Amino acid sequence: DSGVTQTPKHLITATGQRVTLRCSPRSGDLSVYWYQQSLDQGLQFLIQYYNGEERAKGNILERFSAQQFPDLHSELNLSSLELGDSALYFCASSTTSGSFNEQFFGPGTRLTVL
Amino acid sequence: GESVGLHLPTLSVQEGDNSIINCAYSNSASDYFIWYKQESGKGPQFIIDIRSNMDKRQGQRVTVLLNKTVKHLSLQIAATQPGDSAVYFCAENIMDTGRRALTFGSGTRLQVQP
DSSP states (O other): OOSOEEEOSEEEEOTTOOEEEEEEOOTTOOEEEEEEEETTTEEEEEEEEETTEEEEEOSOOTTEEEEEOTTSOEEEEEOSOOGGGOEEEEEEEESSSSOGGGOEEOOOEEEEEO | OOOOOTTOOEEEEETTSOEEEEEEOSOTTOOEEEEEEEOTTSOOEEEEEEETTOSEEEOSSEEEEEETTTTEEEEEESSOOGGGOEEEEEEEEOTTTTOOOOEEOOOEEEEEEO
16 A cells, blocks of 8 residues: 555546546655556656645646645546546655655546546 | 556566566656556556666666667566566656656566466
């Protein structure tokens, strides 16, 4: 168990809908990263927050947004969902803002868009 | 557990043998590399990292080799065990620019036969 929790574990929704994925980082970690893992695109970095502020952006679509709250949990919002958004969404956390070798991943949320 | 990347290249080894997993990275400017292990139904887990000023780094039962000339990275696992069965990803990063986004390879599935 990495100490990073993600809810829900599974989510099934329809095209055009909006969903929110939630991540609670390990205790004491200030940085949260979101990743998407799909069959055709592999594992891709989406966005990073550090202590409530956006720190880095990767291949995140404009239909997606994220935020990190004062209690350091983070939410990833996916809107106008398309079939191709079906994927595993991972959250990871670390103590500092650039420590990839100290990044711990959660178990993921599997999103299925029908 | 969930299966990601059903069409990944697969390396099948006998328990007790050594495993070598290869990765070709894309950006000659990358100067930091990580190997991750992902077991079925779980998020990626950090295994070992290496910076470009090194060509070899050893951990517990694992060794990473870096050949910058041909942009090639390998992960060697000694005395492979059934618990090593997983998908292994390499990832690259360019530290100098402060980029905090990793670029991941497509992964290799390691199957350990008892």
